[in-house]
Amino acid sequence: MTPPDRNLDSEAKGVHCSLCPHRCLLKEGSTGLCGVRSARGGREFSLIGNRIAALAEDPVEKKPLYHFFPGSTLLSLGTLGCNLSCLFCQNHDLSFFSGKGSPQAVTGEALSAERLVKEALGCRAVGVAYTYNEPTVFADTFRECWGPAVKEAGLANVWVTNGYMTPETLSGVAPLIEAVNQDLKFFTDEAYHRWTGGSLDPVLKSLLMWREAGVWLEVTTLIIPGLNDSPLPFRQTARWIRENLGRETPWHLSRFFPRFRLDHIPPTPPETLSHLRGIALEEGLHHVYLGNVSDPEGEKTLCPECGRTLIERSGYRVHIQGLKKGRCAGCGALPAGRWERE
Ligand code: SF4
Known part of the structure; x- marks a missing residue:
C-alpha cells in the first residue's frame, strides 16, 4: 500500500507543496501559484513531468556565467511556470503562460533523459542549463530524471534560478549541480514582496547554501530605475556578499529594459550601472560585471592579485x-x- 503523502492536510483537503516557501495548499483540479503543480488522489504531482517548452544552444556567458568554462556552450532548456510573479519578468511567455492556474493548460514536448544527453553531446555542450523559467517548479523531474543522466554522462548541470526555494529542495538538487547563477533581485523584504510576491530571507539562505554545498556560484541583479538603484542599500548588499559569499563571487549587474507590467519605466542609464559597479568594487568585490550594456571595463575579468x-x-x-x-x-x-x- 502506498503510504500517505507526508504533506497531506486532511482537514484542509489538500497537500502542501514543499518545493518553495509559498508552501501552497494543492487541491484536486487546481494549481499552486506557479501554475504547474497540483494534487491527485491525495498526492502532490507535477503537471510538467518531463515536458519542455524550449530547448536551445546558448553561450555560457548568456546565463550569465563568466567564471565557468568561458567560451563554452550550454544546452538550455525551459518548461512552464514560475513561483515568483515579477512585474518586470523578461520571460513572461513561459513564466506567466496563458491559462496559468488551469492544469489543462500545461503543454510541451516530452524530453527523455537519454535524448537530453544525446542532444547535449551532439552540440558539444559542456552541460545543460535549466533556465528560461524557474527550475524550482520542476525540481522533482530534475532530481529524478534529467539531472542524474546529465551528471553520469560527465556533463555539468547548471541552474539559473531565482533562489526562492525551500532548504529541502536545495539540498535535494545541489549534489547534482555544478554551477548556479542566482538572482538577488532586491535588498529588502518589502521590495521582494511588492515586486515579486516573494521574500528576501529564503533567497539569502539559498545563496549561503549553494556556497556551503561547493557549487560554483555567480549572482545577478537586474538594476531597475527607482526600484533598486539607491546607493546605500546597494552598498550594504555588496558588503553582505563580501562577508558571506566571499569577495571573489562574481556579481552581474544587468541593465533593465521596459518589459511586461513595468513597461513604463525607462531603461537603466549606463551611468547608474557604472556608479553602482564602482560602489561594489570599493566594498572589495573583485568581479563585478555589467550586462545588457556595452562597457568593455564592465565585461573584463582581471587577476585579483x-x-x-x-x-x-x-x-x-x-x-x-x-x-x-x-x-x-x-x-x-x-x-x-x-x-x-x-
Ligand atoms: S512550487 Fe508552486 S505549488 Fe509548490 S509551493 Fe511553490 S508556487 Fe506553490
Whole structure:
C-alpha cells in the first residue's frame, strides 16, 4: 500500500507543496501559484513531468556565467511556470503562460533523459542549463530524471534560478549541480514582496547554501530605475556578499529594459550601472560585471592579485588572453572559477 503523502492536510483537503516557501495548499483540479503543480488522489504531482517548452544552444556567458568554462556552450532548456510573479519578468511567455492556474493548460514536448544527453553531446555542450523559467517548479523531474543522466554522462548541470526555494529542495538538487547563477533581485523584504510576491530571507539562505554545498556560484541583479538603484542599500548588499559569499563571487549587474507590467519605466542609464559597479568594487568585490550594456571595463575579468586582464568580452564574444591552465599568466595566481574541464 502506498503510504500517505507526508504533506497531506486532511482537514484542509489538500497537500502542501514543499518545493518553495509559498508552501501552497494543492487541491484536486487546481494549481499552486506557479501554475504547474497540483494534487491527485491525495498526492502532490507535477503537471510538467518531463515536458519542455524550449530547448536551445546558448553561450555560457548568456546565463550569465563568466567564471565557468568561458567560451563554452550550454544546452538550455525551459518548461512552464514560475513561483515568483515579477512585474518586470523578461520571460513572461513561459513564466506567466496563458491559462496559468488551469492544469489543462500545461503543454510541451516530452524530453527523455537519454535524448537530453544525446542532444547535449551532439552540440558539444559542456552541460545543460535549466533556465528560461524557474527550475524550482520542476525540481522533482530534475532530481529524478534529467539531472542524474546529465551528471553520469560527465556533463555539468547548471541552474539559473531565482533562489526562492525551500532548504529541502536545495539540498535535494545541489549534489547534482555544478554551477548556479542566482538572482538577488532586491535588498529588502518589502521590495521582494511588492515586486515579486516573494521574500528576501529564503533567497539569502539559498545563496549561503549553494556556497556551503561547493557549487560554483555567480549572482545577478537586474538594476531597475527607482526600484533598486539607491546607493546605500546597494552598498550594504555588496558588503553582505563580501562577508558571506566571499569577495571573489562574481556579481552581474544587468541593465533593465521596459518589459511586461513595468513597461513604463525607462531603461537603466549606463551611468547608474557604472556608479553602482564602482560602489561594489570599493566594498572589495573583485568581479563585478555589467550586462545588457556595452562597457568593455564592465565585461573584463582581471587577476585579483596583479590586475592583469585575464579575459576580455564583447557581448558573447570571449577572448581568453591572460589565463593559462586556470592561472594568471602574469603572476600565477589562481582566480576563483572553473576554468578547464578534465
Ligand atoms: S512550487 Fe508552486 S505549488 Fe509548490 S509551493 Fe511553490 S508556487 Fe506553490
